Amino acid sequence: MDEVELDIGDSYERQRLVEYGERMRAEDEQRRHEDMELQSQTAYLRMRLGDFYIRTGKIDRALGEYRRAIKMDQRNALFRTRLGDTYALKDMVQQAMTQYRMAVQCDPELPEPRISLGDIYCRFGMLAQALAQYRMAVEMEPARAFYHFKLASVMAASGRLTEAVEEMRIVVALDAAEAFYHFRLGDFHLRLGWLEEASAEMLAATRLAPWDTYYLIRYGVVCLALGHIVEAIDAFRSALDIEPDNRCYRVLLADAHSQAGLQQEADRLLRQVGELNSYEMEFVGRRRLEFHRATEPSDIE
Numbered sequence: 001m002d003e004v005e006l007d008i009g010d011s012y013e014r015q016r017l018v019e020y021g022e023r024m025r026a027e028d029e030q031r032r033h034e035d036m037e038l039q040s041q042t043a044y045l046r047m048r049l050g051d052f053y054i055r056t057g058k059i060d061r062a063l064g065e066y067r068r069a070i071k072m073d074q075r076n077a078l079f080r081t082r083l084g085d086t087y088a089l090k091d092m093v094q095q096a097m098t099q100y101r102m103a104v105q106c107d108p109e110l111p112e113p114r115i116s117l118g119d120i121y122c123r124f125g126m127l128a129q130a131l132a133q134y135r136m137a138v139e140m141e142p143a144r145a146f147y148h149f150k151l152a153s154v155m156a157a158s159g160r161l162t163e164a165v166e167e168m169r170i171v172v173a174l175d176a177a178e179a180f181y182h183f184r185l186g187d188f189h190l191r192l193g194w195l196e197e198a199s200a201e202m203l204a205a206t207r208l209a210p211w212d213t214y215y216l217i218r219y220g221v222v223c224l225a226l227g228h229i230v231e232a233i234d235a236f237r238s239a240l241d242i243e244p245d246n247r248c249y250r251v252l253l254a255d256a257h258s259q260a261g262l263q264q265e266a267d268r269l270l271r272q273v274g275e276l277n278s279y280e281m282e283f284v285g286r287r288r289l290e291f292h293r294a295t296e297p298s299d300i301e
Helices: 002-055 059-072 078-091 093-107 113-125 127-140 143-159 159-174 179-192 195-208 213-228 229-242 247-259 263-273 280-295
Strands: none
Touching: 002 059, 002 078, 059 078, 078 093, 093 113, 113 143, 113 213, 127 143, 127 280, 143 159, 143 179, 159 179, 179 195, 179 229, 195 213, 213 229, 213 247, 213 280, 229 247, 247 263, 247 280
């Protein structure tokens, strides 16, 4: 009888030990999960702190925070991208490229390191490599206007202007409220000699950002090339109203009056200008060259 009771007792104790072990394993797993979650949150906070330091110009502090974040989560592609971007800010290009490539290995579907890697390639004139990276980023997030803009920009830099225009049209469709995108599309049209299209996009840019005198001046030059003298004079005057001391704008306004046959008014404006410095002469020269190129037949396909 005692032997039977002992066997029963042993069985009961063994069952209790099994249950206790399972409970301990479950509690250990829960603690590990909580530790990992806390570590992940802490690493993310490190990244956010690094972002704050970047915005406030404290680059070395940001570098330290991103490194700490990576120590906590070495497979996080976003942390490595941030670290690479900070290296790039410090012109530590090789270290930046290493981080971007590791980020791509950690998460091949994340577009951010591909954009940053493309930017590094552009810096060194490796446009084909940059184009490939930007294309992949666009495929991953086709609704991001900025990614399409990067792709269009490298297309234009490669001399593929018609493709750049098509890509910029997608950009404008995705973000029609951004003045710069309209301006850049207008600039691409202008390079191709498509003056009406350039005028429409640059006009859209001036309406979205009426305080931006550069948009006004570029729009005025296109109007002048189209023979829309009144619109050109209005654009140059608007720019001069915003920056009344800008001598370059006064010279361009004088050019518009001269083009309209109002030479006396043009001479009066020029007498107010005096002698331009080298920077001002270059700016006016660029705009005049732009006008003359726009009025010549284009051989760009």
